[in-house]
Amino acid sequence: MSLEVRMVKITIDGKYYEVKPEKNLLESCLSIGIDIPHFCFHPALGSVGACRLCAVKKFRDIDDTKGRIVMSCMEPVTEGLIVSVDDPEAKAFRASVIESLMTNHPHDCPVCDEGGECHLQDMTVMTGHNYRRFDFPKRTYNNQELGPFISHEMNRCIQCYRCVRFYRDYAGGKDLNVYASRNHVYFGRHEDGPLENEYSGNLVEVCPTGVFTDKTLKRHFTRKWDLSNAPSVCVHCSVGCNTIASERYDSLRRIMSRYNGAVNRYFICDRGRFGYEFVNDEKRIETAQISPGKNKKPEPIENEQLLSSLHQLFSRNKKIIGIGSPRASLESNFALMSLVGKESFYHGISKKEYLLTKTVSDFLQNSGVHTPSLKQIEKADAILVLGEDLINTAPMIALALRQAARNEPDKEAKGKGIPLWNDASVRELAQDSRCPIFIATPFNDSLDEISKNIFHASSAEIANLGYAIALELDKKVPGVKTWGKDIQKLAGIIALSLKNAKNPLIISGVSSGVEGIIHSALNISMALLSVGSNVMLSLVLPECNSMGLSFLPGKSFEEAVLAAEDKEIDTLVVLENDLYRRASEESVNELFDRSNHVVVLDHLINKTTQKADILLPAATFAESEGTIVNNEGRAQRFYKAIYSKNQVKESWRWIENFLKISDENNSVSWNRLDDVVDSLVNELPLFSKLKKYMPDADFRMLNSKIPRQTMRYSGRTAMNANITVSEPKLSQDLDSPLSFSMEGQQENPPSSLVPFYWTPGWNSVQAMYNYLDEPDASMKGGDPGVRLIEPSGGSKNIYFNQAKGITEVQKDEWLIVPVYKIFGSDELSSVSSSILQRIQEPFVLMNQKDADMITLNDGDYVQLEILKISLRVKVKIENSFVTGLTGLSVNLPGMPFIDIPGFGKFHKL
């Protein structure tokens, strides 16, 4: 911030403080470090003054000794404000509020999953209420079954309204609401059933009591104080939300959101929160296996024998090919690249995905267009979404868009002198006014309700709209006008809106698989940049490390097949990649047939691992340290939560073994992660910031490592006593400055190394206030992660020529576009048992008219013929599709790789 913020002076309990004027008193006190009990206030949700707990005494002036009680969350800070938090009357008021809230609270903390990290427990202790004087019966409620993610126990509710304010107002959910009146107020659905919103898991953290708790945690319940935690990064999409991964008894117990002021802040989506269960799955590969011959069942093998087998495979003068993966860490991919050499390193993604990702990555590095963080997305005031189904491919960007939609009404509120934290008033004022959001996608999604103009059309038409907008903005953009009048008119409206905005934002992505969409989105941002606009461009990529992988030299999967055709491969190394999800079955089979030996490193059994001659257990994100780069270009490191005891090792450690065999000079010696990063930085200077901004393994606070375990970690001398009564030596973590211990400096570690939130008096997630500069701002010492690409001044005018659109639909054929699902389209999370319950069977979407034409009804099954693949799919009616266009679900369990958009035929079954 270049502008110095004018501070105001206020007096709290006789002491002077300088605080920011646009905050409320409660927020100001929390950021100074004065604890005021509160329930309904949440930094992301604002204040409504519903719970009456944050009462303080306000004095008129210095002579006023009597004062009056006000709610600090509804009190703006003004120059010369005099308040008292410690005033006996205010204290008694707060204690009596808690006492009355507790009259109906059930006597069940011991069996409540919130116990130990409960905001209500913290507040009760903070106000000093400790004895129940109320003798009358307690009110009770019946609970609801809310699906595989969330448990419901309404008796514990204290009516703070945080859940509906998050679910409805913040996340745009429809199916959770408040029912009944007076002291019978009830929070739930109109009937039993799964919570439909994609962010429902955040209710667990938002609810200050145990009404909404994590159902997946319940199956292996552990209290917060018993968890061993590590700062982690979500691996289920390209946004890279920060998470806390928690372990107990060698299994991953839960994922919580970890604050990162620039990325996800308080929330994560349900895929990220509940997708972790694949780490504990029974399909995990835990031992190295070797197959006695081609297509024979692999057998477990000991380390010594394994080394000798590897010797044959990796000795010199062998033709070795390495296939990397966009879901493996930067270090593992780089290790593989070092093993096989740049010429024989392949990215392991389809040619189409490779080209699109490469285009995106090159453009962001060279064009000078800024890629925004999620926080900057929330500040955009005109937004164009081009062909990306954000809710399903990058859910947190969709959530950020919902907040951005409020920027227009926020401006209005500011003009009328309403502070933005005054949530109810701002919403009342806003009504339906929103900032201009334009969405162009093949079909309807729930973001449509916040958009100003919706454009549902085929990918080619969407690309045309993009080219039209670019041409409208800058006449120099290459392009031939091939579109109709309606597109031209809409393009004019959108171009004007984008041009007039202070922070216009273009969002697109590679999920559509259409070059034209990406190119036109890049053209628009380039055109805006050339007219001097402060344009932001956010491009969604398919996987968690797609961006990082694109920074490494390499080629697409198809080229690996070509190379194999050229000359037979001695050894093929596949790194954490199920190739059958990347290319057609024949081409993958061909590659395997042309390879004499196949070495596969992966976490879970899949079709590719079944082809392996040597199968090695690779550590997941929860068992290893590594760096991944999100779609913004932000490199973030995840740390291991579990110390793996079997043969499971980080992929780069396995590959280092291969390297030692193949490289007789022993030029490589990687003992720990930092050594790999050193080599990476030497090789590719683009990554040099990694060294500067990420604490290395030697980092110490007060001469000690940062403990993963809480101070009250229990069972240390009993948890392994069934195996041997002598306590084992602590597991050592060479790769990070975190220790598997409860000893060490617990207070305020560097922001990227915060394993959990706890400060005295604050056991709940709200303890995070003490790790932030102030609520809702960045973390103390700066937000974690480092942006690898920054716009380097001066635009270079990179424009793309108009791509040839897909040709007209043939007779009896349908143009089929991909439809992604938040639950199911991602490989790893769809193994998770809770997510599995929300995954739909493979389906096609089409409009009613088309369905009538071939006499299909909603729920019928059809046989789909596409690219020599035949597939039984369910028909769903989705009327937002234009005629002749259908959508096919992508990558759901049981579906083969299908290269769409493409043309297919249906036969009714």
Add this chain to the structure above:
Amino acid sequence: MISILRSMWLTFLHVFHKTETVEYPEVKPYLPPRYRGRIILTRDAEKKERCVACYLCAAACPVDCISLQATEDEQGRRYPEFFRINFSRCIFCGFCEEACPTYAIQLIPDFEMAEYDRQNMVYEKKHLLISGEGKYTGYNFYKIAGVEIGVKGKGEGENEEKPVDIKELLP
């Protein structure tokens, strides 16, 4: 000189005192019920496990010698999947008993736990769980707690109202 004689006289008088030696182990000493000895897990009057696996005993334990894992039966009643006390570490402070909200964990007046092999000092749930109520009778946590796990329905506990009918429109 006088003091030596006095001491000898006092010593001599002890010949006529009652003997204090207890013929342990043939004769067992009396220990009050509140004596803090071996730890047990008890059951409620319906013979169901009292332990609800809340982890408070483990958290209270100053030597961290209790470890357990919670699980649930079909009706949602929570109980420990395993419950382990490493008595070779236990200091018999009784904090676990004080922390226990359900009277499940109790210390009893039994101290005869010597073993030749330290490994045998590790007690699992099958060694700890008895079939009675122990020192405290009559208490059943689930009759008071607001949760419904098959012991009682919603609103049928002690001092509870019938569940709210949320469709009722009366003010």
